[in-house]
Amino acid sequence: MTSCGRLLAGLLLLLAPITASAQDYPAKPIRLIVPFPAGGPNDIIARVVGQKMSELFKQTIIVDNRGGQGGVLGTDAVAKAAPDGYTIAITSVGALAISPSMEKVAYDTLKDLAPVTLVATVxxxxxxxxxxxxxxxxxxxxxxxxxxxxxxxxxxxxxxxxxxxxxxxxxxxxxxxxxxxxxxxxxxxxxxxxxxxxxxxxxxxxxxxxxxxxxxxxxxxGGRVRAPTAPDVPTTAEVGMPDLIIENWYGMVAPAATPPAIIAKLNRIATEAMADAAVKEKLAEQGLTMAPDTPEHFRDFIAADIKKWAKVIKDAGVVTAK
Missing domain, CATH: 3.40.190.10 (Periplasmic binding protein-like II)
Known part of the structure; x- marks a missing residue:
């Protein structure tokens, strides 16, 4: 075997466990961190979507409530978890896009977390x-x-x-x-x-x-379109303030080094779960709109919101704890 052939064989051996792990994933229960106490909107979203994902995966998904510091502590737990797809989170705009500009947090959203999909907006x-x-x-x-x-x-x-x-x-x-x-x-x-x-x-x-x-x-x-539950209320764009878009949102993330094949599988199953009629109905009752996305677009979405709120914080002279 030539040196080039030996190198290729070595690379294939290195990649084999990753490929196998992605094909077999998930082979054990997944921990879904909710960085807020039970009963709130973030928790409801995670339990409804997580239950359907569990059915589709044919594997247990355990919801783990890790409240504290406006979602920061639970989000940080995901950033520090093993990047194997068995610890993920559904977290919020606050922890992902606002808190990093408001206070000192232990993670960098775009470096330490892998976006999976936007889940819901309100x-x-x-x-x-x-x-x-x-x-x-x-x-x-x-x-x-x-x-x-x-x-x-x-x-x-x-x-x-x-x-x-x-x-x-x-x-x-x-x-x-x-x-x-x-x-x-x-x-x-x-x-x-x-x-x-x-x-x-x-x-x-x-x-x-x-x-x-x-x-x-x-x-x-503050939404982009009128709400079905309040159809007579105009959007901020309709009243002449198109830049005054104010939406709370929730998204799924994993540790940064999670293999792309596992991120893709999580995205596919999460998207299927969000398309389920019962899931959409349950979350519509909470005023939430399902917003499935690709990992790539969700990353761009987060980056844009980080930039937007950082500018507001600076221009408004909001006192930060950094």
Whole structure:
């Protein structure tokens, strides 16, 4: 055998275990990390999609809730896991695209994690309290410009999506509104209903019951298209603010060095799971839209969102912990 032949044979021997492992995958249970406590939207998505993936794989998928630091701790656990496809996560925009610009995290999203697929999106809705006289976006902007520094917007905490949504609104509309942070959606909603604050951006499913009850007035939806559950509410693009796209999203990731063949298999099975009618119906009830994607496009999607929110953080002068 020539030296070239011996080299080729050696390479084939090295590649054989990888090929075999990809063909046999999964040969044991998969751990699906959810970086939030049980019961929230991230957990619901993971359990619904994970159950269908388990059926398709004919292998157990164990949901492992690893809450803490807004999703950062659980996401970091995936980044540090063995890159063999047996530890994956469904995590959120906060942990993947916002937190790395807001605080010191132990992972680099695009270097330490392998995107598998975007899973689901949910638009943020801009609403105002019942005592705010504005009925639409133009009236709200006019009101804010007439009373600089007088209108407040509530958030679920510094650096969260509702906070940065309010900052992007302030920058886009060139208005002076004041951020009032709360420790979660429930207290923010309570003070909005009590008319202690004037407006907020929150996930559509969270505020839809209060809109239907007439307690809050919708101004615009941060999604790219109108929501079937709120068809009369215009999108931000329709009211003249096409750059004010505010969507919460959830995606599946694996450790960075996971073999491409395993990433491809995870993507295929996840995509099949998301196409299932029962899965789509269950998650539509939560106001979520399935958004299956390729690993390559999902990587570009994450990179674009990292760049977008980093610019908002910088331009708005948001104080970071880095």
């Amino acid at each position: 638009p943020e809705m801009l609403v105002v309290a019942g005592n705010v006289p504005a009925k639409n976006m133009s009236e709200l902007v006019a009101l804010a410009k007439a009373q600089p520094g007088k209108l407040n917007f509530a958030s679920t905490g510094p650096g969260g999506l509702p906070h940065l949504a309010g900052e992007l609104f302030r920058l886009t509309a060139k208005i002076d509104i004041v951020h009032v942070p709360y420790r979660g959606a429930a207290p923010a909603m309570n003070d909005l209903l009590g008319q202690q604050v004037q407006m907020t951006f929150l996930d559509l499913p969270v505020i839809l019951p209060q809109i239907k009850a007439g307690a809050l007035r919708p101004i615009a939806l």
